[in-house]
Amino acid sequence: MQTAHSSVQAYRGSLLYFHADPAFIEHAHAWHEDGLLVVEDGKIKAAGDYATLHASLPQGVQVQDYGGKILSPGFVDSHIHYPQTDMIASPSPGLLPWLQEYTFPTERSFEDPRHAATVAEFFLDELLRVGTTTAMVYCTVHPQSVDAFFTASEGRGLRMIAGKVLQDRNSPDFLSDTAQGGARDTEDLIRRWHNHGRSLYAITPRFAPTSTEEQMQLTGELARAYPDTFLQTHVSENEEECRWVKQLYPQARSYLDVYDRYGMMRPRSVFGHCIWLDQQDRARIAETKSAAAICPTSNLFLGSGLFDFEQADKAGMLMSLATDVGAGTSFSMLQTMNEAYKVARLKGSYLPAMRMFYLATLGAARSLHLEGTIGSFSAGNEADFIVLDPQATPLLARRTRLCDSLEETLFALALLGDDRVIAATYSGGRRVHARGQG
CATH class of the missing domain: 2.30.40.10 (Urease, subunit C, domain 1)
Structure with a gap:
């Protein structure tokens, strides 16, 4: 080198x-x-x-x-889980059983910082091998998983975004934090890593079903207190998941509205999947300068649905391509483009190659409000x-x-x-x- x-x-x-x-x-x-x-x-x-x-x-x-x-x-990958590297290509009939059977047990091992460091090094090797120079990365609930990741990425001089997952309900005991504890850990990690070298921090509620209203409230407060940090989460990935969110947050107009009510929609907020949105949701993403991370290989693998490029463009949404490993089946943004093209065709629209390369480079930088940097x-x-x-x-x-x-x-x-x-x-x-x- x-x-x-x-x-x-x-x-x-x-x-x-x-x-x-x-x-x-x-x-x-x-x-x-x-x-x-x-x-x-x-x-x-x-x-x-x-x-x-x-x-x-x-x-x-x-x-x-x-x-x-x-x-x-x-290439810029705007949604990926480094702890799920070892469980890529795990069979499951859908998102929720996949989480319970594979994701949560795999993430448990990241309480061991040595294991986290080993996976982080392999993960970064894979990203660089496929030409990804920046990624927006989910760690686990364990603060040491974040420390291991940024230690590895800074050792290589990489521009990376990552954060500790927040989840205080509907999760195994071994993978749960508390609302107050998760907020304290997140603030400590922001102070330790955000804008340290080329590292950037992402406040990371896993998704609405695994956070109590107290945790969502505190997460929104952190997003307002540290406006130059990033925020990453999942929304409207799977129809069963959407129904679950409606039961848990009946006061919200939509799944996306749950996050909006707690002040999480703002520049540098990136929402993974965004499949089952309506026109009002898409308009709100555009209005708040939030962004959608489109994960075609993951969505096809789990049978979650097809992203609607045409409606997203009509709304003026910021968007980018993402692998979503480990539900995504490849680290490669080229293979992600391959599947994105097919998803667009199945929804009745067309993605030229030029557009796909834009979405994986400058389009992603704009979604992350990092134009002028990468x-x-x-x-x-x-x-x-x-x-x-x-x-x-x-x-x-x-x-x-x-x-x-x-x-x-x-x-x-x-x-x-x-x-x-x-x-x-x-x-x-x-x-x-x-x-x-x-």
């Missing part, structure tokens, strides 16, 4: 990044077929045509040649980027040779790609993964 230093680094290859949502603006992307990416002190200094920029490089700078490959901002090659952004290889497999090489447009090439990568497509991953200007090494 490269070491961090203050000198300029330069990378030649085809450059792809976005400055707007291609669903609404024509020419929303930048494409430099023979491009140069210039990095200094871990941040983007310039991105453009090689012919224009190479003469401006300081004397002695060696250019890393990625000819035939595409350099893109690193998600594009704009000058001053952190130099988190990946190198995509259109010839990574024999089938991809054969297919992409016949592509006559960028859209067609990206579509092939999304529908046929996996971890093998990621030739290299860079974080803060450092190479943190190279295909075939370590």
Whole structure:
């Protein structure tokens, strides 16, 4: 791996990044077929045509040649559970029995900080191997699970968001906190980790059914007291779950309204799934500048339902793609794009590849209110980027040779790609993964 230093680094290859949502603006992307990416002190200094920029490089700078490959901002996964790494691909007839049979018993072991540290390291290896440079991560109810995760991510210099799960009812005794205790732990963790290095904290109520009204109230108070933190939770994932929430919170207009009543809808709040929303819910997400994390592989795996891209766009919702491992069946954002495309088709809409790559990069950064920090090659952004290889497999090489447009090439990568497509991953200007090494 490269070491961090203050000198300029330069990378030649085809450059792809976005400055707007291609669903609404024509020419929303930048494409430099023979491009140069210039990095200094871990941040983007310039991105453009090689012919224009190479003469401006300081004397002695060696250019890393990625000819035939595409350099893109690193993928952003806006909803994923690191403690569920070891239970990925666990069979179950639905969400609620899956939680009871697999999720809760697996998360119990994270009371052991050594186990948490071991899983965190493997989890981060997997993210980097598939080109994910930032993720919004659920830990467990145990504060030590958060400490283990951020210790591991900071050791690698990664931009990560994570938080301790809050759950004080409808949970096994071994996985329950208390309303007051959970709030105290969360505040301690915010002070310890939020904006420490590249770490950001997410206040994390698991979902409304596993929190008492007292815990929801205290969670909303924390969200108001620390407005620059993130908030992550689940909403309207499964019809049975929605009926359960209605029983537990009969005063609420909808499942989403439960969170709204406790002051949890605001910028940097990210709601996983958002399948069974109505028009009023979608309008409220847009109005509050909250965001939806779309989890197609998880939703198909558990039979939860199909996200409605068309209605979300009509409402003007912020949204991004997410794997939702371990209900999601792959860490790869390319495989997540594959399933998102099919979900859109089944709902009667169409997702171009350009839109899917936007949702996994700049779109995710906008959803997280981190535009200007990650998600594009704009000058001053952190130099988190990946190198995509259109010839990574024999089938991809054969297919992409016949592509006559960028859209067609990206579509092939999304529908046929996996971890093998990621030739290299860079974080803060450092190479943190190279295909075939370590």
